[in-house]
Amino acid sequence: MTDKVFLITGASSGIGAATARQASRRGFRVVLAARRKHKLDQLVEELGGPERALAVQCDVTEWGDQQEMIGHTLDSFGQIDVILANAGVFRSVGGFVEGNPDHWKEMILTNVYGAGLTLRAGLVALKRSKGHILLLGSAAGRRPIAGSMYGATKWAVTGMGHNLREELRGTGIRVTIVEPGVTQTELFSERRSNAMEVEDVAGAILFAVEQHPRVDMHEILMYPTPQQESES
Numbered sequence: 001m002t003d004k005v006f007l008i009t010g011a012s013s014g015i016g017a018a019t020a021r022q023a024s025r026r027g028f029r030v031v032l033a034a035r036r037k038h039k040l041d042q043l044v045e046e047l048g049g050p051e052r053a054l055a056v057q058c059d060v061t062e063w064g065d066q067q068e069m070i071g072h073t074l075d076s077f078g079q080i081d082v083i084l085a086n087a088g089v090f091r092s093v094g095g096f097v098e099g100n101p102d103h104w105k106e107m108i109l110t111n112v113y114g115a116g117l118t119l120r121a122g123l124v125a126l127k128r129s130k131g132h133i134l135l136l137g138s139a140a141g142r143r144p145i146a147g148s149m150y151g152a153t154k155w156a157v158t159g160m161g162h163n164l165r166e167e168l169r170g171t172g173i174r175v176t177i178v179e180p181g182v183t184q185t186e187l188f189s190e191r192r193s194n195a196m197e198v199e200d201v202a203g204a205i206l207f208a209v210e211q212h213p214r215v216d217m218h219e220i221l222m223y224p225t226p227q228q229e230s231e232s
Helices: 015-023 037-046 063-077 099-128 149-168 198-209
Strands: 007-011 027-036 053-057 080-084 132-136 174-180 219-222
Touching: 007 015, 007 099, 007 219, 015 027, 015 037, 015 080, 015 132, 027 037, 027 063, 027 080, 037 053, 053 063, 063 099, 063 219, 099 132, 099 149, 132 149, 149 174, 174 198, 198 219
Parallel strands: 007 027, 007 080, 027 053, 080 132, 132 174, 174 219
Antiparallel strands: none
8 A cells, every 4th residue: 555644643523533534535544543442433434444544542641652653553554644743632711820730731741742742753754754744733822812821832832843843954854833713623612603614724734735745834824714793
């Protein structure tokens, strides 16, 4: 099999699952990594079964899990061409004055440390393929938001991406930071009227991936189009 291999963390739902579907339709074999294995197994069947998709249970905050994720991918598909470090959690209540330290720890470990472990585990394979690494940041990592530890973790992801690109300069590996604004995912219990859909963000990710190898999309910062208020 020579089809390129696209690995996605946080692939059980939301932007990760939407990206997997779009990548599969474009001919990629996909590796789906997340903690909820049963949801990954369902997605594998949807995407064509084990010859086209692979489910790997992975807690991105655990170094051993990340190493096993990469090893299992290489054993099954022989290569890795694209990695999307997408796994993340969102907690917003309380700010820095009254925020829950346990929530802070969860966000920092998943959104920052977990993304870093994905880079550490996957870059050796990407150097072989001269592949592409994408980090799922956020518009919250590009502007101040009062009391937001979540926003602070996404500032860290933005910095991680830029620093990684400098480290990899000359290797042929491309690095893209994707920074969506408000997007309708399972993180929000209520439907938001002015939000992008996960398919919109997945489309931007595939747009970056499908550029000619000489083109390195550094950042994609995207917001919902402002909606005109209805006239009464």
